[in-house]
Amino acid sequence: MKNKNLRNMLILGACSLIVVFAVGMLINFDIIDAYTAQILTLAGINAIMALSVNIICGITGQLSLGQAGFMAIGAYSTIFIANSGVPLPVSIILAGIVTAFFGFLIGFPTLKLEGDYLAIVTLGFGEIIRVVFVNLKKYTGGPNGKQFPTIMTLNPAIAYMVIIGVLVLLIILIQNFIRSTYGRAILAVRDDEIAANSSGISIFRYKMIGFVIASFVAGIGGALYAPFIGFIKPDMASFNKSIDYLIFVVLGGMGSTTGSILASFVLTSLQEFLRFLQNYRLLFYPVILMLVMHFRPQGLLGTKEFSFIKTWEDFPCWKDKILGTLKIKKSEKKGGAE
Amino acid sequence: MSEVKTVLKASDISIVFGGLRAVSNFSCELKANELVGLIGPNGAGKTTVFNMLSGVYRPTEGQISFWDRKDMVKVINKASPAAHNKIGIARTFQNIRLFSKMTVADNVRVALHTSRVVNPFDVLLRTPRFFKDEERMTGEVEQLLDLFKILDKKDELAKNLPYGEQRKLEIVRALASKPQLLLLDEPAAGMNPQETEELMRLIAFIREKFNLTILLIEHDMRLVMGICERIIVLDYGRIIAEGKPEEIQSNPQVIKAYLGEEAVNA
Numbered sequence: 001m002k003n004k005n006l007r008n009m010l011i012l013g014a015c016s017l018i019v020v021f022a023v024g025m026l027i028n029f030d031i032i033d034a035y036t037a038q039i040l041t042l043a044g045i046n047a048i049m050a051l052s053v054n055i056i057c058g059i060t061g062q063l064s065l066g067q068a069g070f071m072a073i074g075a076y077s078t079i080f081i082a083n084s085g086v087p088l089p090v091s092i093i094l095a096g097i098v099t100a101f102f103g104f105l106i107g108f109p110t111l112k113l114e115g116d117y118l119a120i121v122t123l124g125f126g127e128i129i130r131v132v133f134v135n136l137k138k139y140t141g142g143p144n145g146k147q148f149p150t151i152m153t154l155n156p157a158i159a160y161m162v163i164i165g166v167l168v169l170l171i172i173l174i175q176n177f178i179r180s181t182y183g184r185a186i187l188a189v190r191d192d193e194i195a196a197n198s199s200g201i202s203i204f205r206y207k208m209i210g211f212v213i214a215s216f217v218a219g220i221g222g223a224l225y226a227p228f229i230g231f232i233k234p235d236m237a238s239f240n241k242s243i244d245y246l247i248f249v250v251l252g253g254m255g256s257t258t259g260s261i262l263a264s265f266v267l268t269s270l271q272e273f274l275r276f277l278q279n280y281r282l283l284f285y286p287v288i289l290m291l292v293m294h295f296r297p298q299g300l301l302g303t304k305e306f307s308f309i310k311t312w313e314d315f316p317c318w319k320d321k322i323l324g325t326l327k328i329k330k331s332e333k334k335g336g337a338e
Numbered sequence: 339m340s341e342v343k344t345v346l347k348a349s350d351i352s353i354v355f356g357g358l359r360a361v362s363n364f365s366c367e368l369k370a371n372e373l374v375g376l377i378g379p380n381g382a383g384k385t386t387v388f389n390m391l392s393g394v395y396r397p398t399e400g401q402i403s404f405w406d407r408k409d410m411v412k413v414i415n416k417a418s419p420a421a422h423n424k425i426g427i428a429r430t431f432q433n434i435r436l437f438s439k440m441t442v443a444d445n446v447r448v449a450l451h452t453s454r455v456v457n458p459f460d461v462l463l464r465t466p467r468f469f470k471d472e473e474r475m476t477g478e479v480e481q482l483l484d485l486f487k488i489l490d491k492k493d494e495l496a497k498n499l500p501y502g503e504q505r506k507l508e509i510v511r512a513l514a515s516k517p518q519l520l521l522l523d524e525p526a527a528g529m530n531p532q533e534t535e536e537l538m539r540l541i542a543f544i545r546e547k548f549n550l551t552i553l554l555i556e557h558d559m560r561l562v563m564g565i566c567e568r569i570i571v572l573d574y575g576r577i578i579a580e581g582k583p584e585e586i587q588s589n590p591q592v593i594k595a596y597l598g599e600e601a602v603n604a
Contacts, residue, residue: 181454181460188448195435200423200452
């Protein structure tokens with residue numbers, strides 16, 4: 001049992017290191033160009049946001065249309081905190097905590113609402129954040145936005161490693177949480193509130209835990225976005241942005257962390273790869289969405305998760321499987337010939 | 339012989355919905371290890387009584403007291419369903435309420451959440467305590483599922499179980515929180531006579547094995563008369579009779595409630 005745990009940790013550690021540092025080094029030595037690196041890093045931010053939306057919509061079972069609002073809070077608070085002399089890494093974490101606190105405040109009156117009502121309230125919340133940031137010109141620069149150049153803006157390799165590193169860390173922590181008794185409690189509330197409550201689980205408390213975690217993750221997303229892009233404006237809290245993040249999750253599969261992350265990487269790069277279509281790419285994107293929703297309404301991955309460990313364990317079987325299918329094909333051919 | 343311990347006592351509880359007095363002055367006392375049936379025609383207020391006893395509704399008047407595992411008296415009329423579960427009252431539902439998208443094993447594990455020893459920190463960092471607690475839960479879940487002969491289905495989604503086993507699983511989930519009082523809301527609803535027979539044996543077995551008090555609502559008279567030691571009859575939100583099955587069967591008021599005035603005179 002202990003050996004197995006150690007082995008699993010090694011597998012995951014190795015995969016994470018490859019994803020973060022090996023690719024980071026490739027960027028550092030210009031084998032992957034800065035443009036591609038920029039796209040990958042941006043996809044990383046989008047993936048963090050998709051994680052956040054997935055926690056609310058997929059795991060907690062609430063519909064939130066205000067995640068971009070939380071992201072903006074995270075982004076602006078990093079700038080304030082970092083400008084007051086706190087080192088950047090600390091201010092990123094603090095910004096996440098500030099955002100989580102806002103999530104807690106918003107959650108209090110709203111989590112008693114259900115479904116559509118919560119969606120409308122969070123939608124309103126995002127707009128309030130945007131308007132507040134537009135009008136607090138003295139601190140936020142108003143609609144013109146705010147500059148925030150850092151080392152992450154200038155060096156694509158560092159930006160990539162920091163952001164993808166945080167993404168990996170968040171995935172690990174969130175998966176640990178979901179696959180625990182707390183995660184099961186949250187899933188139980190999603191499935192049937194009344195039964196969960198009668199099984200000793202306080203509905204409001206576990207919805208709140210889900211909501212606060214999601215706000216924290218969105219805050220971290222924003223807190224990484226600001227130093228990476230080096231410039232933010234209140235528009236990042238707009239409703240359109242929230243919908244974008246929701247689309248990643250719906251397309252990838254609600255409730256599937258793998259799906260959300262995969263979808264955010266694929267869709268973010270797709271928008272770039274389709275540039276040769278010029279303005280027609282804006283047509284292409286919705287068509288893909290419609291096709292997926294028509295043929296796979298549960299999202300590309302449904303609620304399935306990809307597991308590195310399982311893939312490793314299945315590895316020896318692959319050979320047999322491939323050989324097995326080959327044999328079947330051969331015998332089929334023979335059968336057909338006779 | 340010493341007096342049998344009282345588990346739950348409801349005194350004069352009533353509930354009013356708008357202008358409707360759904361249950362009025364309901365009183366009962368449940369002793370340890372007793373099996374009591376709650377019967378009555380449709381709309382008599384049986385499920386409402388259940389909802390009050392399990393915290394889903396708060397009684398408008400009256401008081402419910404519960405003697406917990408340490409024999410401490412608790413007044414529970416204002417507690418939430420979650421709090422009821424924690425002190426030892428578990429229930430099932432008339433229309434089955436399982437966590438349909440979770441596996442059979444996970445359905446039962448959810449009920450073990452209140453007995454956790456881990457804190458969020460253990461969970462996030464996967465400390466040895468986390469693994470130990472998960473192992474304990476797996477052990478308890480498998481033991482329970484084995485006892486009810488559905489262990490081989492532990493990895494199936496709850497919604498894919500056949501109807502009878504879904505009912506069973508709901509009872510298992512209720513038992514997982516180690517209750518002192520088990521409330522069964524129409525456990526035999528939708529079952530055929532043979533399944534009902536099996537369920538009767540199961541309920542008797544649960545009471546012996548887990549040493550708990552059971553209060554059940556049922557329409558199937560064979561089941562109620564067969565296993566209940568005491569029966570409370572409800573009509574229009576009031577208790578109209580209470581006693582042993584034989585007494586209830588011959589009680590004119592009960593016959594009147596079920597069959598009408600003419601049946602009594604005939």
